[in-house]
Amino acid sequence: MTKPKIIIIGGGIGGLSCATSLAETGEFDISIYESDIIGGQASTQKSALCNTEISWRVFLGFYDNLFQIINTIGARDNFYNLTDGNVCINNENSENIIISTLKQHSWSQLSQIFKLLILDKDRAINDYHHVKACEVLDSDIMKIVIGPYYGLEPSKVTLSTFYKFTYNYFQSNNPTEISRYPTSDSLFNPWRKYLELKNVKIYEHHALENVVTNKEGKIEELIIKNKSYKANEIVLASSLKPIVDIFNNNVHLAKSEVGYKLNKIISGQQFYISVNFYWKKTVIPNMKCHIYTFTNGWVPIIIKRFINNDYVEKHCHPEIKEVWNIGLADYLVGNYVKKYTSQSSFEEIVYEIKMNLIHSEHFQKYFDFENYSYEDYFYDYEFDERYYRKLPSTEKFSINQGIEENLMHSHEPSLGNVYFSSYFTKNSVGGASMETSCEIGLNAAKEICNKYQIENFRSPIYKKRDHIYKIFYPLILLDGFLYRNNQKPIFDYIDCFTFILFYLIILFVIALGIVYYLCKSIMPIKKIKFKKLFKPLKN
Numbered sequence: 001m002t003k004p005k006i007i008i009i010g011g012g013i014g015g016l017s018c019a020t021s022l023a024e025t026g027e028f029d030i031s032i033y034e035s036d037i038i039g040g041q042a043s044t045q046k047s048a049l050c051n052t053e054i055s056w057r058v059f060l061g062f063y064d065n066l067f068q069i070i071n072t073i074g075a076r077d078n079f080y081n082l083t084d085g086n087v088c089i090n091n092e093n094s095e096n097i098i099i100s101t102l103k104q105h106s107w108s109q110l111s112q113i114f115k116l117l118i119l120d121k122d123r124a125i126n127d128y129h130h131v132k133a134c135e136v137l138d139s140d141i142m143k144i145v146i147g148p149y150y151g152l153e154p155s156k157v158t159l160s161t162f163y164k165f166t167y168n169y170f171q172s173n174n175p176t177e178i179s180r181y182p183t184s185d186s187l188f189n190p191w192r193k194y195l196e197l198k199n200v201k202i203y204e205h206h207a208l209e210n211v212v213t214n215k216e217g218k219i220e221e222l223i224i225k226n227k228s229y230k231a232n233e234i235v236l237a238s239s240l241k242p243i244v245d246i247f248n249n250n251v252h253l254a255k256s257e258v259g260y261k262l263n264k265i266i267s268g269q270q271f272y273i274s275v276n277f278y279w280k281k282t283v284i285p286n287m288k289c290h291i292y293t294f295t296n297g298w299v300p301i302i303i304k305r306f307i308n309n310d311y312v313e314k315h316c317h318p319e320i321k322e323v324w325n326i327g328l329a330d331y332l333v334g335n336y337v338k339k340y341t342s343q344s345s346f347e348e349i350v351y352e353i354k355m356n357l358i359h360s361e362h363f364q365k366y367f368d369f370e371n372y373s374y375e376d377y378f379y380d381y382e383f384d385e386r387y388y389r390k391l392p393s394t395e396k397f398s399i400n401q402g403i404e405e406n407l408m409h410s411h412e413p414s415l416g417n418v419y420f421s422s423y424f425t426k427n428s429v430g431g432a433s434m435e436t437s438c439e440i441g442l443n444a445a446k447e448i449c450n451k452y453q454i455e456n457f458r459s460p461i462y463k464k465r466d467h468i469y470k471i472f473y474p475l476i477l478l479d480g481f482l483y484r485n486n487q488k489p490i491f492d493y494i495d496c497f498t499f500i501l502f503y504l505i506i507l508f509v510i511a512l513g514i515v516y517y518l519c520k521s522i523m524p525i526k527k528i529k530f531k532k533l534f535k536p537l538k539n
Contacts, residue, residue, distance in 0.1 A: 117472065317380075427440050
């Protein structure tokens with residue numbers, strides 16, 4: 001019996017995850033067509049001086065689906081844990097980020113944060129898609145968290161998305177990890193070998209150029225490198241812009257509801273860029289402040305690549321002793337180049353980073369400028385030429401106002417045999433992370449397996465909205481009752497801190513009552529035992 005033919009457009013995490021789940025059934029004929037190399041925008045390329053990539057890569061603890069695959073393909077040893085002391089923000093390690101946030105917030109801001117913590121999960125996820133997070137959580141630290149660390153647009157992302165992503169972040173008991181080597185070496189090369197052993201055919205540098213539709217607007221053929229391809233099922237797992245261009249250039253698809261939604265969600269694209277800095281001398285000798293973030297300007301995030309210098313010695317230019325990958329945000333004006341990142345030249349970007357380093361009190365510990373000049377340390381810089389031929393050219397994705405309700409479903413019935421498996425698809429994670437793409441890919445595979453009534457061995461792990469602070473669970477239940485009865489949150493009626501004080505007093509009284517009851521119940525037992533113990537002595 002001929003196996004159903006599956007064509008996956010895009011070899012990033014969404015496409016690879018979908019292919020993995022389908023391939024493990026052994027029931028499908030699977031081909032992946034990737035416009036660049038496997039890994040897509042998450043991949044690493046061997047550059048002239050070392051290895052460059054579009055973005056810094058940190059694998060957060062709640063990446064359950066992705067780490068399951070990493071374990072399966074035998075790549076777990078290619079990652080290592082980041083501890084609190086490895087991550088620094090303005091001279092403070094990550095343990096103190098929350099304390100710093102509390103110090104910066106006013107009482108009204110703390111009140112807003114607490115209100116979020118006691119919201120019913122359905123209210124928080126569904127009712128705040130048109131509220132900007134920065135209007136509620138207005139502090140410099142929060143913008144850094146929302147921006148570089150969450151990968152979202154701080155000035156535009158919705159409160160619902162921030163809520164979902166934050167709860168995932170804090171509920172994970174697993175450590176945050178980072179790859180020991182370039183992302184392609186650590187993840188995508190082992191992943192490719194695993195898929196090829198399961199007979200998945202992978203074609204790099206094969207971009208989708210066009211589609212052929214029938215009168216009903218269903219996609220019948222894919223045009224790749226001037227050749228026509230047909231499949232039983234088509235999975236679109238590529239970046240958003242190429243898909244939008246193809247839909248807009250097709251008479252039927254441009255007028256469809258899906259085409260309308262795609263043109264709405266493309267407004268969630270945001271500029272992002274990273275650059276490699278190469279050093280002639282070892283700058284950071286240990287893991288302390290292995291990742292460092294400035295809290296002003298373009299908020300550069302510096303990652304010391306790689307954990308072991310052996311890799312640098314074997315794969316980079318001989319004069320390079322240390323590699324930094326530096327990611328930059330684009331929602332603030334630079335300290336020294338008074339522009340946004342996307343308005344600057346490559347030279348201006350490098351200059352801004354250089355000046356931040358030279359004038360940083362933190363990095364005075366690492367650079368001995370009394371005996372050496374900056375040029376004595378610095379060797380060169382490098383951008384990923386696949387994406388950074390000009391500025392601005394590279395965009396990430398953010399769930400801003402008007403985006404959530406237009407996100408794709410894994411399967412849109414109006415498109416027939418077409419599935420979506422990329423970051424612009426509905427998910428339980430929130431935001432647009434590697435885990436988001438992985439969950440979406442697994443969900444698309446699940447839909448296909450259901451259609452053919454084939455057992456799916458790798459069902460996606462969906463994120464649950466359990467609550468962080470159990471002590472306030474009664475308040476969450478109360479808000480759930482109000483929400484289901486179409487009522488506003490409790491704090492829209494009562495002052496937050498007055499209510500919390502009253503609530504804590506009640507809890508304290510209840511606790512005292514429980515302690516009193518236990519003591520009263522236990523003491524007579526102890527007295528009886530005491531008498532029994534000395535009864536033989538009296539006799």
